[in-house]
Amino acid sequence: MMAEVMPLARVHGPGDVRLDDVPVPLPADGEVIVRVAACGICGSDLGYIAQGGLGGVEPLSEPLPIGHEFAGTIEAVGRGVSGLATGQRVAVNPDHGYIGGGGPEGAMAPFIRVRGASLGETVFPLPGHVSFAQAALAEPLSVGLHAIERLGIAPHDKVAILGAGPIGLCTVAMLRSMGAEKIAIFDRVETRLERARILGAGLACNVDRQPMVEALAEFHGAGERFGAPHVETDAFIDCAGSPQALTQAFGAAKYRARIAVVALHKNPVALDLWRMMANEILITGSIAVDRAEAFGKALAMIAREGSALAPLISHHFDFADFHEALRTAASTEESAKVMLTFADNAA
CATH class of the missing domain: 3.90.180.10 (Medium-chain alcohol dehydrogenases, catalytic domain)
Structure with a gap:
């Protein structure tokens, strides 16, 4: 030097x-x-x-x-x-x-x-x-992988990713590499969604064009429990940091769905704890250290x-x-x- x-x-x-x-x-x-x-x-x-x-x-x-x-x-x-x-x-x-x-x-x-x-x-x-x-890229890819492992996601699971920024895209790549096929991702930026499609997302939805829950019901299926509708998504990974997106996912989560929060939320988010109890929803943070x-x-x-x-x-x-x-x-x-x-x- x-x-x-x-x-x-x-x-x-x-x-x-x-x-x-x-x-x-x-x-x-x-x-x-x-x-x-x-x-x-x-x-x-x-x-x-x-x-x-x-x-x-x-x-x-x-x-x-x-x-x-x-x-x-x-x-x-x-x-x-x-x-x-x-x-x-x-x-x-x-x-x-x-x-x-x-x-x-x-x-x-x-x-x-x-x-x-x-x-x-x-x-x-x-x-x-x-x-x-x-x-x-190993660092951001390992962030996505850590969330996947926190939720115990298997290749057959139906997964939804909130946010198609770099971490969301890296999570798509890691899921596709492990053989997952029912990968959905949501964002408002079409160029990022197109990258997600190339990387292996089966559904890359612009939420300004179709609501997330509606798109998930079509892609992953839908059902009902205790009179409340849900989508058949097994796992949600929050890479967006959007309170609206997280509460929508939480409100549509099925029995024993799993949710990982990777994104940084700058303010508290209100969640329906009755629904969490009744559907035994697992929610966990995910910080890769x-x-x-x-x-x-x-x-x-x-x-x-x-x-x-x-x-x-x-x-x-x-x-x-x-x-x-x-x-x-x-x-x-x-x-x-x-x-x-x-x-x-x-x-």
């Missing part, structure tokens, strides 16, 4: 994100330095910028580094690290140290320190045919089916065009996953 300083994307306050010059990291014991080649822009990154921090309640005591969906090449290895070597192409599970999510490191930078570097836990070698941009196994499964899927995941990435921007990339990622009409690339670091 020739340079002594590098740019790092950090949030300083609401709507205030800057590329700050910071020292290039050096590895301490148990750490590796990764030369970043690709880093996805996540909805949570945009949320941190808009809110001015993780929750927007307390002012930041120091700038917040962002970027947690990334892959690159190991540049340096600290003492005590086994199974990893300089020059290895890798993807990184950001859970340890909360990379880009409250910790001291962020991957929207040419180099990043990975603390607790452990083969198959935090750092995962890449097959030669997997590109860095594909590998950077401590998910080394799911991360590895996502990378294995990428290695098998990487070309089929092309619809997930809508744009590639060089890191030099950071602010333009953020503007594009914030436009739901034109973007899915926006990927930052580091031309000088690609190999």
Whole structure:
């Protein structure tokens, strides 16, 4: 590493994100330095910028580094690290140290320190045919997989996904990879719904054209219990964060339906607890942490089916065009996953 300083994307306050010059990291014991080649822009990154921090309640005591969906090449290895070597192409599970999510490191930078570097836990070698941009999808794909596993979804289950943003689309891809066929997804953005169709959704419904419950009744079937109608959907995965969509799903859920909330709801949502009791509806949160196994499964899927995941990435921007990339990622009409690339670091 020739340079002594590098740019790092950090949030300083609401709507205030800057590329700050910071020292290039050096590895301490148990750490590796990764030369970043690709880093996805996540909805949570945009949320941190808009809110001015993780929750927007307390002012930041120091700038917040962002970027947690990334892959690159190991540049340096600290003492005590086994199974990893300089020059290895890798993807990184950001859970340890909360990379880009409250910790001291962020991957929207040419180099990043990975603390607790452990083969198959935090750092995962890449097959030669997997590109860095594909590998950077392992993080959002593992978010979708974690929700699937939280609900115990099997290939024969009928699944509805609320929201066709990047996480919703990644969830479609993971469900299709495991053999699920009765996949429905709902959104208002037709371009994202078209991506969902290509990725394997059997129903991609624009709720401005047809109500969600009506579409599910046609696609999954409908029934009645205790005089109340329901749809035959086995599992709902909320990737939208829309109170209206969640309450509609809850109100139409059948006996022993399962619901996972992946999206960030900024305000409390009122749910019909009588219906929850009477229909034994299971509702669970799903936040992907401590998910080394799911991360590895996502990378294995990428290695098998990487070309089929092309619809997930809508744009590639060089890191030099950071602010333009953020503007594009914030436009739901034109973007899915926006990927930052580091031309000088690609190999």
